[in-house]
């Protein structure tokens with residue numbers, strides 16, 4: 001028999017739930033897209049650019065921009081990279097990485113990738129029919145252990161290798177220390193190996209410094225750096241990045257880059273130049289905002305007993321291990337999503353048992369709201385198991 005009362009009650013509940021959902025949109029702690037805006041100077045440069053005669057630019061990128069980048073690198077790391085043939089402007093870090101990988105694979109090099117890793121590494125390598133070889137990397141792994149894995153791969157045959165380094169590291173936030181970079185420099189010295197160093201989070205560091213192989217002259221011939229304006233200057237949609245390294249490798253990368261792009265749109269390049277001329281306060285300000293978000297998340301997660309927290313020194317990500325026995329990360333992520341918080345499972349980064357929490361996209365208020373929801377969910381799960 002049709003029960004009118006019961007139906008009304010159910011409908012009321014559903015409407016209440018829907019109202020709550022409208023009032024409480026999902027807090028996005030998954031996205032790596034910053035919610036801060038590019039510097040004002042960037043927007044001004046763009047409006048000026050529209051009145052210019054825009055035409056094809058040098059396929060290597062605007063010379064002014066390459067010169068400015070060469071100065072930046074020398075100021076920050078002490079080594080000169082020639083803007084004519086050692087610095088190349090690319091369609092984001094993604095294209096720089098892709099072109100570099102093509103060069104490595106053409107040279108029959110196998111690519112060693114840190115795990116966990118930014119998912120695009122795997123997509124790019126597999127799309128090029130390369131093989132994904134991994135080594136463990138992260139906040140709770142001594143770098144000597146990562147190198148031991150790399151060594152093991154390399155000693156298993158006569159193959160040549162390229163090592164992908166990502167520091168500051170997405171997703172764990174690990175930043176290689178000076179000592180670890182020196183270890184890496186020694187490691188590559190004796191071996192036929194190229195390092196591809198993805199440093200797109202170079203400015204998002206809360207503890208320590210961005211010391212790299214670009215600080216060590218002896219390593220220069222064996223390393224290319226991939227960088228971008230996406231994270232530091234929130235210019236992700238502008239698709240502008242760069243690669244620098246010894247001319248021997250950059251010339252090869254250039255051939256691929258030119259074949260794909262025939263040069264880039266000048267507007268993002270002019271915008272990037274303006275970004276580099278921005279007052280340093282822009283970055284300080286962003287770091288202060290991000291630091292507050294990070295500290296808030298760290299102190300609240302510590303209280304929850306559901307996570308093993310190994311905090312990194314940089315990036316806007318945390319990658320805690322889930323400590324809820326009998327519950328998979330996928331299940332946990334789903335439950336959180338149903339309760340208004342979006343995070344990513346470690347599996348997306350090729351590492352089971354972890355979740356990635358991003359503080360790039362949500363503001364402090366939203367983050368606090370999300371933490372309340374996470375705490376609620378965790379408390380309920382723990383209670384249900386007692």
Ligand SMILES: Cc1ncc(COP(=O)(O)O)c(C=O)c1O
Nearest residue numbers: 092093094118170200228230241
């Ligand atoms: C580690 C890493 N490298 C590269 C990229 C891509 O950068 P771009 O937007 O410049 O292509 C990202 C974007 O999230 C990233 O996390």
